[in-house]
Amino acid sequence: xxxxxxxxxxxxxxxxxxxxxxxxxxxxxxxxxxxxxxxxxxxxxxxxxxxxxxxxxxxxxxxxxxxxxxxxxxxxxxxxxxxxxxxxxxxxxxxxxxxxxxxxxxxxxxxxxxxxxxxxxxxxxxxxxxxxxxxxxxxxxxxxxxxxxxxxxxxxxxxxxxxxxxxxxxxxxxxxxxxxxxxxxxxxxxxxxxxxxxxxxxxxxxxxxxxxxxxxxxxxxxxxxxxxxxxxxxxxxxxxxxxxxxxxxxxxxxxxxxxxxxxxxxxxxxxxxxxxxxxxxxxxxxxxxxxxxxxxxxxxxxxxxxxxxxxxxxxxxxxxxxxxxxxxxxxxxxxxxxxxxxxxxxxxxxxxxxxxxxxxxxxxxxxxxxxxxxxxxxxxxxxxxxxxxxxxxxxxxxxxxxxxxxxxxxxxxxxxxxxxxxxxxxxxxxxxxxxx
RNA sequence: UCCCCGGUAGCUCAAUGGUAGAGCAUUCGGCUGUUAACCGAAGGGUUGCAGGUUCGAGUCCUGCCCGGGGAGCCA
Numbered sequence: 001x002x003x004x005x006x007x008x009x010x011x012x013x014x015x016x017x018x019x020x021x022x023x024x025x026x027x028x029x030x031x032x033x034x035x036x037x038x039x040x041x042x043x044x045x046x047x048x049x050x051x052x053x054x055x056x057x058x059x060x061x062x063x064x065x066x067x068x069x070x071x072x073x074x075x076x077x078x079x080x081x082x083x084x085x086x087x088x089x090x091x092x093x094x095x096x097x098x099x100x101x102x103x104x105x106x107x108x109x110x111x112x113x114x115x116x117x118x119x120x121x122x123x124x125x126x127x128x129x130x131x132x133x134x135x136x137x138x139x140x141x142x143x144x145x146x147x148x149x150x151x152x153x154x155x156x157x158x159x160x161x162x163x164x165x166x167x168x169x170x171x172x173x174x175x176x177x178x179x180x181x182x183x184x185x186x187x188x189x190x191x192x193x194x195x196x197x198x199x200x201x202x203x204x205x206x207x208x209x210x211x212x213x214x215x216x217x218x219x220x221x222x223x224x225x226x227x228x229x230x231x232x233x234x235x236x237x238x239x240x241x242x243x244x245x246x247x248x249x250x251x252x253x254x255x256x257x258x259x260x261x262x263x264x265x266x267x268x269x270x271x272x273x274x275x276x277x278x279x280x281x282x283x284x285x286x287x288x289x290x291x292x293x294x295x296x297x298x299x300x301x302x303x304x305x306x307x308x309x310x311x312x313x314x315x316x317x318x319x320x321x322x323x324x325x326x327x328x329x330x331x332x333x334x335x336x337x338x339x340x341x342x343x344x345x346x347x348x349x350x351x352x353x354x355x356x357x358x359x360x361x362x363x364x365x366x367x368x369x370x371x372x373x374x375x376x377x378x379x380x381x382x383x384x385x386x387x388x389x390x391x392x393x394x395x396x397x398x399x400x401x402x403x404x405x406x407x408x409x410x411x412x413x414x415x416x417x418x419x420x421x422x423x424x425x426x427x428x429x430x431x432x433x434x435x436x
Numbered sequence: 437u438c439c440c441c442g443g444u445a446g447c448u449c450a451a452u453g454g455u456a457g458a459g460c461a462u463u464c465g466g467c468u469g470u471u472a473a474c475c476g477a478a479g480g481g482u483u484g485c486a487g488g489u490u491c492g493a494g495u496c497c498u499g500c501c502c503g504g505g506g507a508g509c510c511a
Contacts, residue, residue, distance in 0.1 A: 027471095027472075029469095029470045029472095029473050030467085030473090031467055031468060031469070031470055031473075031474080032466075032468055033467085034467095034468040034470075035470090036469075036470050036471080038471090047471085049470090051468065052468080067462090083469060083471080084469095084470095084471085085471065103462055104462080104463095106446080106461065110446085110447060110448095110460060110461045111461090111472045112448070112459085112460050112472065113447085113460090114447060114448070115447080115503095115504090116503085116504065117443090117502090117503050117504070120503095173509090189510095190511090211511075213509085213510070215508090215510070216437070216508090216509090217507095217509065218504085218506075219506065220505085222509090223511095226511065227511090228511060305509090305510095308506090308507075308508090350511095358511095359511065360511070361511075362511060404511095407511030410511055411511090432502085432503070433503090
């Protein structure tokens with residue numbers, strides 16, 4: 001796209017110039033002999049003004065007959081105008097209608113409140129709304145910042161397969177499918193095991209892709225298909241991982257604040273709360289977290305994983321994301337390295353976003369001992385044959401290493417201040433919803 | 437899977453067991469600086485489905501279907 005091409009988001013650069021806006025009608029207001037069509041072009045919204053006295057009768061008519069979401073080429077001049085939302089206004093001279101939405105079958109999403117069911121059923125249109133498109137632009141910025149972060153630190157992108165032969169973590173439910181003559185295959189629930197292999201090949205790596213969980217979760221924090229970035233680092237210790245996660249999250253926040261201010265404002269996000277997100281983040285051990293929870297009235301017994309309510313309590317207690325490390329081994333996955341100082345604890349960490357948003361990162365230092373890994377597989381009733389290649393990583397040059405997964409939708413929801421992660425992905429996949 | 441809530445006009449919602457209504461959207465009319473503009477008018481209904489109670493059911497009962505919120509599990 002040429003630099004000189006007009007975009008609403010860069011309207012200021014075009015002040016005083018004659019431009020062609022290519023977009024859609026968002027809304028039309030009129031008052032006798034003056035009309036205010038509001039257009040959108042994907043980058044933002046812009047009000048245009050048309051006075052009956054100043055355009056041809058044909059243009060006046062065409063503007064008046066515009067229906068919501070009709071596609072247009074609008075020509076005119078950009079003027080600074082404090083009364084217009086956004087501060088700039090298009091003084092319309094000519095209008096070409098590409099497709100006029102017929103009035104007997106109008107655009108279904110009116111400029112008013114709608115219910116969740118209706119909006120999700122019209123997700124393909126809902127994403128045109130100001131809020132939803134702002135949210136998707138923020139998601140884009142989150143993804144871009146993540147790639148920048150790892151690429152600039154010498155990480156290699158090594159994507160993990162989406163079709164896998166077995167469960168990564170055994171316990172969780174997987175989406176299964178027929179794989180030709182080889183029988184049952186599954187959609188991946190994590191790329192972690194594979195990035196452990198690529199980390200041993202390339203040192204510092206990450207994978208970034210969709211992940212699938214067939215759990216029947218029905219909450220504001222769950223999707224059956226979601227996106228996750230999973231860095232994995234050879235020779236990394238738990239402390240290295242906590243630092244890496246902290247730096248990553250800070251970089252994402254910084255970039256979104258820098259590049260997506262208008263979108264954050266459109267969503268009425270309190271950006272002061274994001275500006276406070278600077279290192280260091282508080283780090284507390286599971287034991288300390290439990291003590292804090294007990295002071296707040298929780299009755300969670302030692303040894304059990306934190307529940308949703310516990311996470312909310314903790315994440316509301318801190319202004320910044322809080323890192324909780326060293327959970328009891330028995331509450332965690334089979335592949336985590338035990339703490340040499342206290343073997344009943346795992347060298348793992350979760351990061352909880354503040355304001356009650358909860359877990360955005362989960363990670364650990366991985367088991368590096370061949371013998372201990374085999375023992376854990378047996379304890380978890382996992383088929384050793386399926387993990388032969390994974391055990392090989394401990395047979396040939398095993399090193400301390402670790403990584404974590406960061407959920408894109410949860411991170412975006414937190415940064416944008418949206419309670420529901422279903423709005424942070426273009427087409428959410430939910431327990432009772434696979435259309436559109 | 438379990439618990440809770442809901443389903444009435446295209447949409448958001450009203451309607452003591454007694455003639456199904458409003459706002460938005462659509463159409464028509466009015467208004468030269470509107471901000472989900474405003475003012476006036478019109479069209480628009482198998483009250484999720486199937487039974488039952490009743491003189492009479494949108495409303496009460498039973499079953500089913502479809503959603504939403506939460507729990508467990510996790511990012």
